[in-house]
Structures are given as structure tokens and as C-alpha cells.
Amino acid sequence: MSGERLHHEVLIAGFGGQGVVLAGQLLANAALAEGREVVWAPSYGPEMRGGPVHCTIIVASQRIGSPEVSLADSLLIMDQASLDRLAHRVKPEGLFVLNSSLVRARPENDTCEMLSIPANDVAEELGNLRVANVIMLGAFLEKRPIVSPESVENAMRLLAGKGYEHLIAINQQALARGAELAREADADGS
Amino acid sequence: MSMEEGTRTSVLFERPRALEPVRMHYCPGCTHGIVHRLVAEVMDELDLAERAVGIASVGCAVFAYNYFACDMVEAAHGRAPAVAVGVKRVRPDLFVFTYQGDGDLAAIGIAETIHAAARADNISIVFVNNAVFGMTGGQMAPTTLPGMKTSTTPYGRDPKAAGNPIRVCELLSALDGPAYLARVSVTNPQRVREAKRAIRKAFEAQLKGLGFSLVEVLSTCPTRWAMPPQKALKWLDDNMAAYYPIKEFVVAEGLLEEK
Amino acid sequence: MAIRRGERILMRGNEAIAQAALDAGCRAYFGYPITPQNQIPEYFAAHMPEVGGVFIQAESEVAAINMVYGAAAAGVRAMTTSSSPGISLKQEGLSYMAESELPCVVVNIMRGGSGLGNIAPAQADYFQAVKGGGHGDYRTLVFAGWSVQELYDLTRDSFDIADRYRNPVMVLGDALLGQMMEPIILPQDVIDPDDLPPKPWATNGAKGRPRNIINSLYIDPADLEQVNLRLQARYDEAARREVRYAGEHLEGARLALIAYGTAARVSISAVEEGRAAGLPVGLFRPISLYPFPSREIAALAEQVEAILVVELSLGQLVEDVRLAVEGRCPVHLYGLSGGIVPTPAEVLQKIEPLMAETRA
Numbered sequence: 001m002s003g004e005r006l007h008h009e010v011l012i013a014g015f016g017g018q019g020v021v022l023a024g025q026l027l028a029n030a031a032l033a034e035g036r037e038v039v040w041a042p043s044y045g046p047e048m049r050g051g052p053v054h055c056t057i058i059v060a061s062q063r064i065g066s067p068e069v070s071l072a073d074s075l076l077i078m079d080q081a082s083l084d085r086l087a088h089r090v091k092p093e094g095l096f097v098l099n100s101s102l103v104r105a106r107p108e109n110d111t112c113e114m115l116s117i118p119a120n121d122v123a124e125e126l127g128n129l130r131v132a133n134v135i136m137l138g139a140f141l142e143k144r145p146i147v148s149p150e151s152v153e154n155a156m157r158l159l160a161g162k163g164y165e166h167l168i169a170i171n172q173q174a175l176a177r178g179a180e181l182a183r184e185a186d187a188d189g190s
Numbered sequence: 191m192s193m194e195e196g197t198r199t200s201v202l203f204e205r206p207r208a209l210e211p212v213r214m215h216y217c218p219g220c221t222h223g224i225v226h227r228l229v230a231e232v233m234d235e236l237d238l239a240e241r242a243v244g245i246a247s248v249g250c251a252v253f254a255y256n257y258f259a260c261d262m263v264e265a266a267h268g269r270a271p272a273v274a275v276g277v278k279r280v281r282p283d284l285f286v287f288t289y290q291g292d293g294d295l296a297a298i299g300i301a302e303t304i305h306a307a308a309r310a311d312n313i314s315i316v317f318v319n320n321a322v323f324g325m326t327g328g329q330m331a332p333t334t335l336p337g338m339k340t341s342t343t344p345y346g347r348d349p350k351a352a353g354n355p356i357r358v359c360e361l362l363s364a365l366d367g368p369a370y371l372a373r374v375s376v377t378n379p380q381r382v383r384e385a386k387r388a389i390r391k392a393f394e395a396q397l398k399g400l401g402f403s404l405v406e407v408l409s410t411c412p413t414r415w416a417m418p419p420q421k422a423l424k425w426l427d428d429n430m431a432a433y434y435p436i437k438e439f440v441v442a443e444g445l446l447e448e449k
Numbered sequence: 450m451a452i453r454r455g456e457r458i459l460m461r462g463n464e465a466i467a468q469a470a471l472d473a474g475c476r477a478y479f480g481y482p483i484t485p486q487n488q489i490p491e492y493f494a495a496h497m498p499e500v501g502g503v504f505i506q507a508e509s510e511v512a513a514i515n516m517v518y519g520a521a522a523a524g525v526r527a528m529t530t531s532s533s534p535g536i537s538l539k540q541e542g543l544s545y546m547a548e549s550e551l552p553c554v555v556v557n558i559m560r561g562g563s564g565l566g567n568i569a570p571a572q573a574d575y576f577q578a579v580k581g582g583g584h585g586d587y588r589t590l591v592f593a594g595w596s597v598q599e600l601y602d603l604t605r606d607s608f609d610i611a612d613r614y615r616n617p618v619m620v621l622g623d624a625l626l627g628q629m630m631e632p633i634i635l636p637q638d639v640i641d642p643d644d645l646p647p648k649p650w651a652t653n654g655a656k657g658r659p660r661n662i663i664n665s666l667y668i669d670p671a672d673l674e675q676v677n678l679r680l681q682a683r684y685d686e687a688a689r690r691e692v693r694y695a696g697e698h699l700e701g702a703r704l705a706l707i708a709y710g711t712a713a714r715v716s717i718s719a720v721e722e723g724r725a726a727g728l729p730v731g732l733f734r735p736i737s738l739y740p741f742p743s744r745e746i747a748a749l750a751e752q753v754e755a756i757l758v759v760e761l762s763l764g765q766l767v768e769d770v771r772l773a774v775e776g777r778c779p780v781h782l783y784g785l786s787g788g789i790v791p792t793p794a795e796v797l798q799k800i801e802p803l804m805a806e807t808r809a
Contacts, residue, residue: 041629065718261652269515276519305508
């Protein structure tokens with residue numbers, strides 16, 4: 001990411017409990033550590049467990065003006081309802097990363113790049129459903145390497161806090177597995 | 191008391207040091223003056239003036255900041271307990287009291303009163319209940335008795351239309367926060383002495399860090415009651431004291447040890 | 450976890466505001482929960498005990514501002530925060546504090562209004578903030594940040610300014626600025642309240658001095674007039690000393706956008722896109738909203754051919770701009786309401802026809 005001008009707007013969406021906010025904060029902290037300008041913003045809605053939630057992250061090499069993301073460069077979609085709600089919030093040449101475990105219908109969009117990852121199924125294979133968010137993040141970063149996986153892993157250590165250190169290893173695995181799935185998808189041409 | 195050598199003269203009665211040597215604005219026969227004096231006497235006895243902050247309220251006692259010889263803050267209507275909490279919490283070493291009427295404390299300021307009591311905030315409230323809005327012209331107060339005539343209950347307070355009176359001490363007694371709650375009156379010398387004892391206990395509760403204390407003083411308003419002062423005192427004894435029992439409601443253990 | 454200073458960290462606007470207050474020596478916070486500013490009281494609840502300060506979740510907004518009144522009267526740096534509907538409830542207390550010449554800092558993380566409105570970003574409390582808000586002949590000094598770092602800096606400075614002028618100071622943010630995270634560098638130096646200048650007017654026990662009275666009741670009009678003239682003299686002094694603003698791409702600009710806070714963040718993106726497309730457009734950003742940078746805007750109006758005010762309200766900031774411009778150039782308004790934030794592209798769409806006009 002040397003010298004090149006970067007301005008990438010990401011929207012991550014799912015329902016409460018899927019780790020949407022955490023995935024965004026991992027990305028934001030990784031960008032911060034790499035010296036980037038960054039904005040992380042939550043969706044503002046009445047807070048409800050299980051309700052729809054999304055957050056936006058802007059990673060840039062230059063000062064960030066508008067903190068509000070209208071059309072994102074990339075959408076990370078954790079469930080069908082979020083896709084239905086936010087499928088239009090992406091630029092024409094943008095990227096969809098879809099959690100195909102919970103997204104059945106693909107968006108009708110023939111200009112964007114589509115990447116489907118069965119994040120929930122893979123997370124269960126890894127032994128913890130709750131790392132689905134990090135699998136999605138790993139897949140996204142393989143496609144759009146706006147921060148390095150190492151920076152995300154450092155962010156995991158920063159955010160894990162006391163009592164959660166044991167979860168770092170499985171999250172590292174999830175990040176790597178997500179990247180692997182993205183590479184495989186590319187090879188399949190899906 | 192002071193005694194000059196070589197004379198037989200001694201001072202038996204004088205203005206308490208905690209009262210400013212100024213003329214008060216209260217109406218003839220009003221008992222605010224007595225209550226001010228009792229507060230000041232207790233402040234003198236406990237040597238509080240140099241570390242006291244008094245909170246004046248809105249109502250007839252709005253000018254209390256001119257009368258007490260200590261630091262004073264004039265609060266917005268009903269907000270005196272919140273202001274007192276602000277002072278006391280940042281300076282627990284100070285002695286903080288409010289002086290409030292029934293409209294201020296029991297109408298617009300009932301929330302601040304209840305919550306200061308519930309939090310056991312270590313402040314003392316002198317609550318003067320004369321069952322009427324005095325300063326604004328004699329309108330109904332939350333403590334106006336059923337049937338009592340005021341300028342906004344010209345046919346007498348009808349509880350069906352105007353609601354029932356609030357018994358503040360009884361209301362606050364339901365809370366765990368208060369360390370001392372008492373209702374007194376000042377209609378005769380014995381009642382005045384009892385009232386002073388209650389105020390002293392309330393102030394001591396704060397000095398001992400026991401929590402919230404409040405003394406409700408049943409008072410007369412000859413002007414708004416449209417009665418001569420003597421008749422007003424009797425009316426209070428016969429009517430108000432019947433509706434609002436004179437007694438101690440809460441006495442924290444730490445205060446009982448005094449005896 | 451000890452907070453890291455002197456290096457870039459991520460913080461929410463709301464958290465940065467609370468940390469700024471602690472760093473400014475604020476030792477008393479009173480508040481009542483309301484979205485979208487709840488991270489502020491939560492931050493104080495967690496961190497005020499570490500510095501031996503006072504935190505109370507008050508029974509109401511009304512009680513909270515009056516607790517601030519008491520703490521400020523006792524000479525301690527005190528604060529309350531809220532969002533639009535709650536700030537309305539605090540106006541009584543602010544009026545009393547201004548007339549009683551008491552300093553405090555109040556933050557309004559503005560949301561959509563009027564009424565209960567919604568919890569999206571808005572700037573519709575501009576008039577309330579800069580025109581006095583409550584009853585009477587007073588003003589609050591008002592500052593508006595556009596980033597997490599600036600909200601920290603302004604909140605921190607506001608305590609000094611409040612003490613200097615013995616007047617409430619308000620910091621304006623909005624739902625977006627309050628809740629978003631951005632890089633911020635916390636300075637190493639923090640203020641120890643014990644090092645602050647004494648407040649000889651405080652009601653903190655009349656030991657060895659005449660008693661102090663904190664009061665806003667002056668029955669004789671001549672007395673009240675004197676107090677109000679004294680307040681006015683302070684506002685005049687603030688107009689000389691405390692005006693803050695920033696300009697971007699104003700060199701050679703034929704059209705100037707004027708916006709603050711989130712509206713300015715969106716506007717700068719539009720301005721930079723416009724400049725990239727060869728449009729001579731710039732941004733003037735008031736940071737102090739009262740005192741208002743009227744002189745600077747008047748000078749700007751001499752330089753540009755037109756002004757476009759962008760605000761998240763339907764014509765509030767634009768009134769002060771027009772008063773400053775005094776007809777020197779046309780002043781246009783792009784106002785949005787109800788919690789709607791425009792995109793840079795939408796602002797650019799407003800810029801383009803105006804640019805065409807200036808060329809004509």
C-alpha cells in the first residue's frame with residue numbers, strides 16, 4: 001500500500017450477535033496501525049438484540065471528508081435480510097461478499113463483483129460459529145487488501161482484552177480460512 | 191452569651207450570629223421568621239456558618255439568601271435539592287441545607303426531593319409547609335387541605351377535581367434513604383422548642399454522614415389564609431396538624447445514640 | 450486498561466468528549482440517559498471514580514443541570530451532556546447559570562427534531578444554542594467540532610473559556626460525530642484541578658472572608674441591567690478573543706460553501722471533488738458559532754461571487770451568514786432536516802448550477 005492513493009468505503013451488515021461491529025473495529029484498528037486515515041461508524045438505530053445492525057468503515061490514505069457512506073466500495077453481508085436492506089448501497093463496480101450460509105438469493109446486479117462464502121458453515125467446522133464475521137473479513141481482505149492480515153491479527157490482540165485471549169487463535173484461523181476460500185472461489189470462477 | 195466585668199448586665203437574648211442584621215420581608219404573623227431563627231440558632235450551636243452553604247428556593251423564602259449569614263445559592267423553582275446535591279457531592283466537607291416552601295418542594299420540585307432522599311444524599315432540607323402558594327397570591331399548593339379555599343380553589347379544594355394533598359414525610363418514609371424525617375410546628379413555645387430539636391437532629395444527621403434529612407415545619411400564612419395571626423395559629427393546630435400528624439417519622443440509629 | 454497518550458488511537462466522539470473533560474480537570478458530571486450520547490455518561494461512570502470525581506445519573510435532565518449549577522457554585526469544573534430533547538430541558542438551568550455568572554460545559558450531541566424526532570444526525574438546535582436557548586438576555590458560548598480530535602480539543606478548551614467568562618459554554622456535535630470512531634492523539638499533559646486558579650466568588654464556606662451569594666434575582670431593574678451589561682461586555686470580549694474558524698480551498702474561490710460539523714465534513718468532500726473537476730469552490734467553516742465569525746464572513750463575501758450554506762436544518766445557520774454578509778453577495782441555502790445527511794455528490798449537484806451562475 002505504498003504511496004498509492006487509497007479511499008475505500010466498506011459496509012458490514014448482519015443482525016445483532018453476528019459480530020458485525022467487531023469485524024468493523026478489527027478493520028478500523030488494523031488501518032489505524034498501518035498509519036491510515038480511518039472512520040468507523042455504527043448504524044444508529046434503537047439498540048435491539050438480534051435486530052438489524054451495520055457499520056461503515058472508511059480506510060484512506062488522505063484526510064477523510066464525509067464520514068457518511070452512501071455507496072460503498074464493498075459490502076460484507078452476513079444474512080439475507082441485510083442484503084435485502086442494503087443491496088443498493090454499493091458502487092456499480094463494487095464488491096459483494098456474501099455469507100452464503102444465510103444468504104439464499106443472490107442480488108440482481110451484473111456490474112459488481114460477487115464473492116460467496118459459506119461463513120457460518122465454515123465457522124462451525126472451525127468449532128465456533130461466532131468467527132463467521134472474521135471469515136468474511138478474511139475473504140474480503142483477500143479480494144481488497146486494504147490492510148494486511150498481520151495488522152488484523154494485531155488488532156485482535158488489542159481488542160480481545162482480558163479473559164478473551166484464548167479466542168485469538170481460532171480467530172486467526174478464521175481470518176486465514178476466509179482468505180483461502182476467496183482464493184478457491186477465484187480459482188472456481190464463481 | 192457574654193458578660194461584661196463589673197456589671198450585673200447579661201445578654202439573655204440576641205440575634206443569632208448566623209442571621210444577617212437586616213430587616214426581613216415576611217408578612218406580619220408569618221412563621222418564616224421563627225423558622226429562620228431556629229435554623230440560625232442551630233447553625234450557631236453547631237458552629238456551622240463558616241462551612242455552610244444554604245440553598246434558597248423560589249417562593250416566599252426566595253430572599254433567604256439575604257438573611258442567613260453564610261454562603262448562599264439561590265436555586266431555580268423546585269431545584270434546590272439538586273443544587274444542594276451538586277454542592278455537597280463535590281465538597282462533602284461543607285454543610286449544605288435547603289430552605290423550601292410547599293409549592294417549591296412538593297409541586298414543581300417533588301422529583302428532586304424524592305430522588306435526593308432515595309439516594310440518601312447527605313443534605314438537610316428545611317421544608318416550610320403553609321398549605322398555600324404565598325408569594326404568587328395564595329393559589330392552591332400540593333399541601334392545601336381538602337375543602338380549603340385558595341385563589342385557585344375559590345369553592346374549597348375538591349379532591350375529585352384538584353386531587354388530594356401530599357403528605358411529604360409519609361411519602362418519603364417509604365424510602366430507605368432518609369436518616370431523619372420529622373414534622374413539627376411552631377404554634378406555641380413548646381412546639382418551637384420541639385421544632386428546634388428536630389432541626390438540630392436533622393443537621394446532626396448530615397454532620398454524622400447518615401444521609402438525607404428533612405424537617406417539615408407546619409407554618410401559618412395569615413395573609414393568604416385571610417386570618418389574624420392568632421387565629422391562624424389555632425387554625426393550624428385544629429386543621430393542619432390533624433391532617434399532617436406532628437411526629438418523627440424516621441430517626442436513624444446513629445441519631446438515637448445521642449440520647 | 451490505561452489510556453494511551455501521544456499516539457494515534459481510535460476513539461468515539463462521545464468518549465473523546467468525556468476524556469477531554471477529565472483531562473481539563475472536570476470533576477463533576479451529572480447526566481441522564483438519552484441516545485445518541487450515552488457513551489458519555491457511561492465513560493464518566495467508569496472513569497470518574499479513577500480521579501476521585503463525582504458522577505451521578507440524575508433523575509432528570511432538569512435535575513442534572515441543577516446539580517451542575519450546585520457543583521459550579523462550589524467552584525468545581527462541572528459538566529452535563531445530552532441530546533436535543535434533553536438540552537431543551539436544561540435551558541432553564543443554563544439561563545440561571547448565565548445570570549448567576551457560573552461556568553460550566555454542556556455538550557449537545559444533536560439528533561433529529563423537533564419533538565421526540567429521531568436519533569439520526571442533525572443540526573436543528575443551532576438557534577437554541579447560539580441565540581440564548583432559555584429565557585432572558587444571555588448567550589452561551591458555542592463551539593462546533595467536525596472530527597473526534599476537534600471535539601476533544603474544543604471540549605477541553607471550553608472549560609478554560611467557561612471559567613474565563615464565567616458563563617456556560619456549549620459544544621455541539623451530532624449523532625454521527627458522537628458515535629463514530631476516528632484516530633485521535635490525546636495530549637500527555639492533563640490539568641490537575643488543584644492547579645487551577647482559585648474562584649474567590651465560589652460558595653464553598655465563608656471561612657475568613659465575607660459570605661458569597663450566587664444569585665440571579667435582582668428585583669431592582671437598575672441592578673439587573675448592570676449585571677446584564679456586564680454579561681454583554683463579556684460577550685463583546687469573547688467576540689474579540691474567541692472567534693474560531695477554518696478555511697479550505699478559498700484561494701481563488703468564486704463560490705464559498707459555509708458549513709460546520711458533519712455538514713462541513715460532507716461539504717469538504719464535495720469541494721475537493723469540485724476542485725478536481727476544475728471548479729473554483731472553497732469551504733469556510735465556523736468553529737465558534739457564538740461568537741460568530743461575522744467579520745471574516747463579511748470579508749469572504751467581498752472576495753467570492755456567491756455563498757452556499759449547507760446545514761442539517763432548514764435555514765438556521767444561513768440567517769447568521771446573511772447578517773454577516775449584509776447583501777455583499779448572494780447567499781444560497783442547502784438545508785436538510787429530520788436526520789438526513791447529504792452525500793458529497795448531492796452537495797456537488799448544488800454547487801454546479803451556482804458555479805454556472807457565477808461565470809455568467
